Amino acid sequence: MTEVLLSAHVLAAIVAVGPVTVAASMFPPAARRRDTAALRLLHRICVVYALIGVAVPVFGLATAASLGVLTDAWLLASIALTAAAAALLGLAILPRQRRSAAGADPGPLGLLTGLFNLLWAVVVILMIVRPGSTTGA
Numbered sequence: 098m099t100e101v102l103l104s105a106h107v108l109a110a111i112v113a114v115g116p117v118t119v120a121a122s123m124f125p126p127a128a129r130r131r132d133t134a135a136l137r138l139l140h141r142i143c144v145v146y147a148l149i150g151v152a153v154p155v156f157g158l159a160t161a162a163s164l165g166v167l168t169d170a171w172l173l174a175s176i177a178l179t180a181a182a183a184a185l186l187g188l189a190i191l192p193r194q195r196r197s198a199a200g201a202d203p204g205p206l207g208l209l210t211g212l213f214n215l216l217w218a219v220v221v222i223l224m225i226v227r228p229g230s231t232t233g234a
Contacts, residue, residue, distance in 0.1 A: 109156055113149040118217060124136065124140070124143070124203075157175075157179075169227070172223075179220055185209060189209050190206065193206050
């Protein structure tokens with residue numbers, strides 16, 4: 098069962114988080130060009146895949162529970178970083194994208210998007226390296 102949960106977690110991360118990071122990264126250059134059609138499309142991609150992305154922590158927590166690692170430091174750090182990335186996306190990036198698509202200045206959207214991508218990169222590294230883990234890594 099753990100293999101199924103882990104597979105679902107990884108697939109959800111690839112299918113959901115990947116498109117959000119790419120579309121969010123493409124948004125600031127499109128905003129500088131004032132390409133309204135592209136801005137609307139990229140914002141829609143970010144919103145839809147962010148909603149699908151809820152499956153990532155759901156399957157991740159189920160996997161962690163089945164492995165018995167819910168209290169491991171690497172996992173707790175990953176959970177905190179994932180929550181920070183989700184908050185950054187939902188509270189800062191998506192609202193700025195929406196305002197930018199409506200013609201407003203997006204502000205430091207490139208910086209925020211870069212930070213969002215960095216948070217996900219650190220989470221991926223923690224998932225692979227699992228410092229202090231006793232699960233065989």
